[in-house]
Amino acid sequence: MWAFHTPQPTQPPSLFNPPRSPPKPPSSSLTLNPSTDTSTPNNNQLIQSLCKKGNLKQALKLLSHEPNPSQRTYELLILSCAHQNSLSLAQSLHSHISENGFDEDPFLVTKLINMYADLDSLDDARKLFDKTRKRTIFVWNALFRALTLAGFGEEVLGLYRKMIKVGVPSDRFTYTYVLKACVASECLVSLLKKGKEIHAHILRHGFETHVHVMTTLVDMYARFGCVAQASFVFKNMPVRNVVSWSAMIACYAKNEKPFEALELFREMIIETRDSVPNSVTMVSVLQACAALSALEQGKLIHAYVLRRGLDSVLPLISALITMYARCGELELGQRIFDRMKKRDVVSWNSLISSYGIHGYGKKAMQIFQEMIREGVSPSPITFVSVLGACSHAGLVEEGKGLFDAMRKVHGIIPSVEHYACMVDLLGRANRLEEAARIISEMRIEPGAKVWGSLLGSCRIHCNIELAERASHRLFQLEPLNAGNYVLLADIYAEAEKWDDVKRVRKLLETRSLQKVAGRSWIEVKRKMYSFVSVDEFNPQIEKIQSLLIKLSAEMKEKGYKPQTKVVLYDLEENEKERILLGHSEKLAVAFGLINTNKGETIRITKNLRLCEDCHSFTKFISKFTNKEILVRDANRFHHFQNGVCSCEDYW
DNA sequence: TCCGCAACTT
Numbered sequence: 001m002w003a004f005h006t007p008q009p010t011q012p013p014s015l016f017n018p019p020r021s022p023p024k025p026p027s028s029s030l031t032l033n034p035s036t037d038t039s040t041p042n043n044n045q046l047i048q049s050l051c052k053k054g055n056l057k058q059a060l061k062l063l064s065h066e067p068n069p070s071q072r073t074y075e076l077l078i079l080s081c082a083h084q085n086s087l088s089l090a091q092s093l094h095s096h097i098s099e100n101g102f103d104e105d106p107f108l109v110t111k112l113i114n115m116y117a118d119l120d121s122l123d124d125a126r127k128l129f130d131k132t133r134k135r136t137i138f139v140w141n142a143l144f145r146a147l148t149l150a151g152f153g154e155e156v157l158g159l160y161r162k163m164i165k166v167g168v169p170s171d172r173f174t175y176t177y178v179l180k181a182c183v184a185s186e187c188l189v190s191l192l193k194k195g196k197e198i199h200a201h202i203l204r205h206g207f208e209t210h211v212h213v214m215t216t217l218v219d220m221y222a223r224f225g226c227v228a229q230a231s232f233v234f235k236n237m238p239v240r241n242v243v244s245w246s247a248m249i250a251c252y253a254k255n256e257k258p259f260e261a262l263e264l265f266r267e268m269i270i271e272t273r274d275s276v277p278n279s280v281t282m283v284s285v286l287q288a289c290a291a292l293s294a295l296e297q298g299k300l301i302h303a304y305v306l307r308r309g310l311d312s313v314l315p316l317i318s319a320l321i322t323m324y325a326r327c328g329e330l331e332l333g334q335r336i337f338d339r340m341k342k343r344d345v346v347s348w349n350s351l352i353s354s355y356g357i358h359g360y361g362k363k364a365m366q367i368f369q370e371m372i373r374e375g376v377s378p379s380p381i382t383f384v385s386v387l388g389a390c391s392h393a394g395l396v397e398e399g400k401g402l403f404d405a406m407r408k409v410h411g412i413i414p415s416v417e418h419y420a421c422m423v424d425l426l427g428r429a430n431r432l433e434e435a436a437r438i439i440s441e442m443r444i445e446p447g448a449k450v451w452g453s454l455l456g457s458c459r460i461h462c463n464i465e466l467a468e469r470a471s472h473r474l475f476q477l478e479p480l481n482a483g484n485y486v487l488l489a490d491i492y493a494e495a496e497k498w499d500d501v502k503r504v505r506k507l508l509e510t511r512s513l514q515k516v517a518g519r520s521w522i523e524v525k526r527k528m529y530s531f532v533s534v535d536e537f538n539p540q541i542e543k544i545q546s547l548l549i550k551l552s553a554e555m556k557e558k559g560y561k562p563q564t565k566v567v568l569y570d571l572e573e574n575e576k577e578r579i580l581l582g583h584s585e586k587l588a589v590a591f592g593l594i595n596t597n598k599g600e601t602i603r604i605t606k607n608l609r610l611c612e613d614c615h616s617f618t619k620f621i622s623k624f625t626n627k628e629i630l631v632r633d634a635n636r637f638h639h640f641q642n643g644v645c646s647c648e649d650y651w
Numbered sequence: 652t653c654c655g656c657a658a659c660t661t
Contacts, residue, residue, distance in 0.1 A: 075653080110653050141654055176655050212656045219657065243657045250657065280658040287659085315659040322660070349660040356661090384661040417661065 051076035117146030144177035156181035222251030261288035325354030361393025387421035427457025493568035563613035
């Protein structure tokens with residue numbers, strides 16, 4: 001039955017039916033020799049010390065000679081099985097424990113459930129729980145933990161209801177698990193309502209003073225994107241620690257509130273003495289800088305990281321590489337990577353995606369190959385990064401090859417993200433039929449990301465038929481995402497199907513959704529300036545507008561043609577031109593021209609994809625004014641210099 | 652006696 005070789009094959013039958021007798025008192029001596037005496041009362045201690053040394057097989061061998069294994073002995077054996085990742089040994093040990101009558105010991109049941117969770121054998125954990133009669137809160141919690149970790153959130157919530165029904169009171173651990181269960185669902189159901197109910201239970205039972213419970217609550221709201229609720233809970237916490245602060249900062253950083261994240265970080269440093277930011281806190285702070293492309297802020301944060309001696313923490317270094325790359329400083333990121341003494345897969349992923357967003361697809365692929373040569377196993381995210389890089393650079397065949405190798409060579413099953421990358425890769429390259437075929441051949445349910453990629457490509461290549469198919473699915477999958485309606489309306493508009501445009505815009509209205517406004521921002525002397533079309537308040541707005549009008553007129557003489565077709569309203573040409581000059585990105589460029597010194601690069605970030613007119617306008621400007629202009633749009637970087645863009649007009 | 656929170660890479 002044991003999965004290892006035992007030198008005494010005559011023993012077994014009695015192995016699982018040892019005589020029952022009370023455990024003998026432990027001896028103080030530990031100087032036993034197993035080869036000369038295998039059945040002394042101190043076998044327990046010997047087994048335990050073998051477990052501690054990691055010699056599980058030897059320990060199990062000895063167990064077969066021990067008539068009275070103690071609870072402690074079993075405990076160490078269980079931990080050893082989990083540690084050695086051996087399910088078959090674990091199951092045999094479990095039978096041994098049952099046959100010795102220890103399977104009603106809640107202590108060992110808890111340990112066994114945890115062990116099965118570590119070994120990813122949820123069925124064993126469930127079965128054990130089902131036949132356990134003495135279900136202490138420890139046993140319940142262990143199962144909640146196991147199921148939550150594996151993503152069976154709904155099952156946990158069902159069991160939680162049962163637990164309340166049978167009258168077992170929750171403790172602080174129960175609350176952290178069931179809160180996490182709300183966001184750990186395999187299916188895409190929203191368990192926010194459940195989470196709010198549990199929030200109410202927590203308050204009713206007086207757990208609002210428990211830091212861990214309340215921090216988990218903050219994190220739960222954060223993951224649902226309920227920033228206001230998360231911040232409400234956080235502000236009302238009677239006790240906070242570095243983890244609570246980090247959770248709230250991460251909440252802002254992940255939910256498109258980078259300013260708030262930086263502000264809270266500032267508050268944390270100034271107002272608290274006992275909650276000093278750690279490397280985890282700093283990762284979120286760097287993410288906020290990256291989201292804003294706030295290079296100067298980012299450098300200050302980097303200096304802080306160095307002062308605090310946090311610069312050898314791997315995830316933090318990856319965040320630094322990403323921050324510099326997203327702020328346009330690819331070389332600084334590369335330099336940090338070069339100086340790393342130790343690198344993990346995340347460090348490589350960061351570098352690969354950095355080259356990807358700058359449009360260097362070939363280079364990203366080279367780094368990928370180098371990583372493989374160094375013996376680092378790629379993760380699913382590695383492929384998202386490198387496929388994304390291929391997509392930005394139009395490397396269709398290379399991307400297809402990588403997608404193939406991912407399965408065949410690296411044994412990674414493609415996820416929705418990978419399919420979305422492939423659809424994007426093919427779609428951008430105007431191979432829309434091929435992209436649609438990939439979707440129809442998918443073995444998993446194509447989610448919103450996949451259809452979204454297709455719709456985005458249809459927008460670029462104005463394919464109405466496929467766009468209608470994609471948006472039909474998207475309207476079901478994410479009815480509240482305004483972007484999908486806007487894309488479809490834009491496609492109709494470009495084809496001058498004004499009735500359809502009206503119909504889709506009406507749909508947007510009836511669902512009371514708001515089109516996300518195009519926004520651009522620029523950092524000048526450590527201050528961020530943000531622009532939303534013409535009417536945004538800015539003290540220099542008149543100066544900006546007159547500069548744009550002047551430049552536009554001058555550039556027209558040199559061959560610049562306003563791409564009025566991007567204005568998707570049925571208007572006169574000159575009116576369209578006026579609208580074009582109000583695009584946020586042009587305002588930011590003009591602001592940059594006015595407020596930067598000669599030779600200084602203009603760095604702009606835009607929340608949406610760059611429009612064709614802004615793209616050609618900025619190319620002209622870069623030549624006309626002899627300025628380097630770096631623009632990061634929703635997808636990638638555009639490096640404008642001397643009239644050309646690094647994307648080679650493929651974006 | 653057993654159990655717990657936050658982070659990175661798309």
